[in-house]
Amino acid sequence: MSELKEHIRSLINSGVKAVDPYSLIKSKLSLTNGSLTVQAQDFDIPSKDKIYVVGIGKAAGFMAKGLEHLFKPTKGYTITKEPFTQLDHIINLTGGHPTPTKKGLEATKKVIALADQATSNSLFIFLISGGGSSLFCAPVDEISFRDFKQTNNLLLKSGATIHEINSVRKHISQVKGGKFARRVAPSQIISLILSDVVGDSLDVIASGPTYHDKSTFKDALSVLKKYNLSEKVPSSVLRYITEGVKGNKEETLKNEPPNTKNILIGNNLLALKAA
Secondary structure (H helix, E strand, C coil): CHHHHHHHHHHHHHHHHHCCHHHHHHHHEEEECCEEEECCEEEECCCCCEEEEEEECCCHHHHHHHHCCCCCCCEEEEEECCCCCCCCCCEEEECCCCCCCHHHHHHHHHHHHHHCCCCCCEEEEEEECCCHHHHCCCECCCCCHHHHHHHHHHHHHCCCCHHHHHHHHHHCECCCCCHHHHHHCCCEEEEEEECCCCCCCCCCHHHCCCCCCCCCHHHHHHHHHHCCCCCCCCHHHHHHHHHHHCCCCCCCCCCCCCCEEEEEEECHHHHHHHC
């Protein structure tokens, strides 16, 4: 029995090691002569005056630590659930998971302020991992953080799938559903994504802050109705989504802009194959 236990433990360790965020970044990225190479894809960055790093999710700290082995960014933030003290050049901030917190909101506001400094001569490297939806949180101006948080909690308890939950969260957020990519334009943004979602839908992982969104306001409203949440969510949320259905609110990003590149660097299948 002890031999069997050791064998099972070795399988688990092999799977975990294959998707270790620190090792993934170090093995899949290189920076030489002003060119960033990610999984054999080259990105020229010699003219970039400023390189910013943003990391969100439970693996963001270790992903950022791996990136620091390549270069010293102009400025950067990670937003994680627990404090991460191993970074040299990137500031670690904390938020809440699975429920958004005021600390997460303040951290997100700092990232938004960084995005607002973007120019055509800057580069954002965005590190995305599971948990990012809750940690990277800023409701649209028409919805209070209290209402935003209450809606999130109702969705998590409703029995809705992650795709359904995120279709609502993306439409009441300032940064989800590709809105962050829209915000940093015309700056170039390269997102490195570690997926915890079965099927690796890039618009679902962390609610796709830099990826175009397939869902619509109509889909979000359908989710609220399907799970009997229309009368439970705050009136500000229902009103905003309803106005969106009428075309009175800006939709999420529907086409990936030329300044944006999303690259999947690890997923559940990678761990499974290693095991």
